[in-house]
Amino acid sequence: MWRVFADADALRDVVSGLVEPWHDQGVTRVVGIESRGFLLGGAAAVSLAVGFVAVRKSEGLLPGAKVTVDAEEDYRGLSHRLRMQDVLTPRDRVLLVDDWAERGSQARAARHLVERSGAAFLGISVLVDQLSSAARTELGRVTALVTADELGQPPG
Numbered sequence: 001m002w003r004v005f006a007d008a009d010a011l012r013d014v015v016s017g018l019v020e021p022w023h024d025q026g027v028t029r030v031v032g033i034e035s036r037g038f039l040l041g042g043a044a045a046v047s048l049a050v051g052f053v054a055v056r057k058s059e060g061l062l063p064g065a066k067v068t069v070d071a072e073e074d075y076r077g078l079s080h081r082l083r084m085q086d087v088l089t090p091r092d093r094v095l096l097v098d099d100w101a102e103r104g105s106q107a108r109a110a111r112h113l114v115e116r117s118g119a120a121f122l123g124i125s126v127l128v129d130q131l132s133s134a135a136r137t138e139l140g141r142v143t144a145l146v147t148a149d150e151l152g153q154p155p156g
């Protein structure tokens with residue numbers, strides 16, 4: 001995935017595709033999950049002319065008041081404690097941006113963080129949608145550039 005971001009045209013097209021379905025949805029903040037969600041969410045926030053809020057998976061610095069949630073296992077079977085600075089307000093309408101959603105556990109946990117802050121969680125925008133129909137129902141509106149099925153198997 002990082003190789004895609006190294007190409008200027010591909011990066012521009014990816015960010016454009018992520019935000020295109022959300023231009024008229026009244027988004028006031030973008031939330032992005034570490035690490036690829038930082039890059040894509042930041043770029044999407046600039047494109048939508050709104051602020052960006054980071055959700056950290058690791059132990060990296062995140063000063064000040066925070067909300068925290070233990071996410072269910074992700075697609076690799078890893079369990080992360082997600083942390084977000086407590087900067088959202090009840091007036092915020094939040095879009096989550098990430099590169100890939102499979103189990104949806106990180107996105108669900110991010111939704112909890114957003115809603116615990118009193119903000120409205122609108123949905124998620126991802127490059128690749130590999131969600132089951134059950135996982136999809138808990139994430140609001142889901143938009144994606146491509147499904148995992150459409151990607152197919154990588155060559156050789």
Ligand SMILES: O=P(O)(O)OC[C@H]1O[C@H](OP(=O)(O)OP(=O)(O)O)[C@H](O)[C@@H]1O
Nearest residue numbers: 034035036074075101102103104105106
């Ligand atoms: O839908 P789930 O099964 O919960 O998994 C989704 C998460 O997995 C990927 O992150 P990854 O762990 O690969 O980290 P990275 O962005 O730091 O590479 C992706 O960026 C999501 O954050």
